[in-house]
Amino acid sequence: MELLAILGCALLLPVVLGEDCPSPCSCWSLGQAWGTRVDCSSRGLRSLPALPRLTRDLRLHNNSLAFIPAGALDSLSHLRELELGDNPWHCDCHILYLKLWLQDFSAPTLARLRCASPTHLRMKSLGQLTGNDLGVCTRLLPTKCLQFFWRDLVLIAGVIITFILVVWALKVSKKLVCQLTLRGWQLRRSIHKTHKIQ
Numbered sequence: 001m002e003l004l005a006i007l008g009c010a011l012l013l014p015v016v017l018g019e020d021c022p023s024p025c026s027c028w029s030l031g032q033a034w035g036t037r038v039d040c041s042s043r044g045l046r047s048l049p050a051l052p053r054l055t056r057d058l059r060l061h062n063n064s065l066a067f068i069p070a071g072a073l074d075s076l077s078h079l080r081e082l083e084l085g086d087n088p089w090h091c092d093c094h095i096l097y098l099k100l101w102l103q104d105f106s107a108p109t110l111a112r113l114r115c116a117s118p119t120h121l122r123m124k125s126l127g128q129l130t131g132n133d134l135g136v137c138t139r140l141l142p143t144k145c146l147q148f149f150w151r152d153l154v155l156i157a158g159v160i161i162t163f164i165l166v167v168w169a170l171k172v173s174k175k176l177v178c179q180l181t182l183r184g185w186q187l188r189r190s191i192h193k194t195h196k197i198q
């Protein structure tokens, strides 16, 4: 029985880990409460692979990464260790996400990373990049603008629907009042008539 359980665990563990371990990397479980160590170092990666949700320790050094896609690290709430050295970081607007993310996560890591390109920023620390170095990052605006657009659209639609409902309610109540006064008037007339007959 025990043997079966051990065998089951031995079979299950790589499956569980294999399920979300990106193909060129190696993954180890550091225990359930801890999360996963994901080693993607020295794999010649040009883009960030899809990472396990429970990644705690992420090694990405010595690859060909030029930037980290915006938002790619946001869902990794278990992340504690991150190695990003020896990558040819390209310091344009696309690097802004990594720079801002590392400012919160680990300032020393940020200071150690250096731009590989463009030429005028070569060897400059990511931590020392200024707005002037990156120029106008208009490309980052559209998604934010779009978010505002949708939010505003929903708000405006809400206001219009409320307005229509209020107008409709007013109309109905007006009709009701009319009907009531008409009935009251008819009633008074019929009473008047019966009085006259008598």
Ligand SMILES: *[C@@H]1O[C@H](CO)[C@@H](O)[C@H](O)[C@H]1NC(C)=O
Pocket (backbone or CB within 6 Å): 042, 043, 044, 062
């Ligand atoms: C860096 O990665 C390459 C493969 O992409 C490997 O051949 C080389 O040995 C690695 N260098 C170090 C210092 O690990």
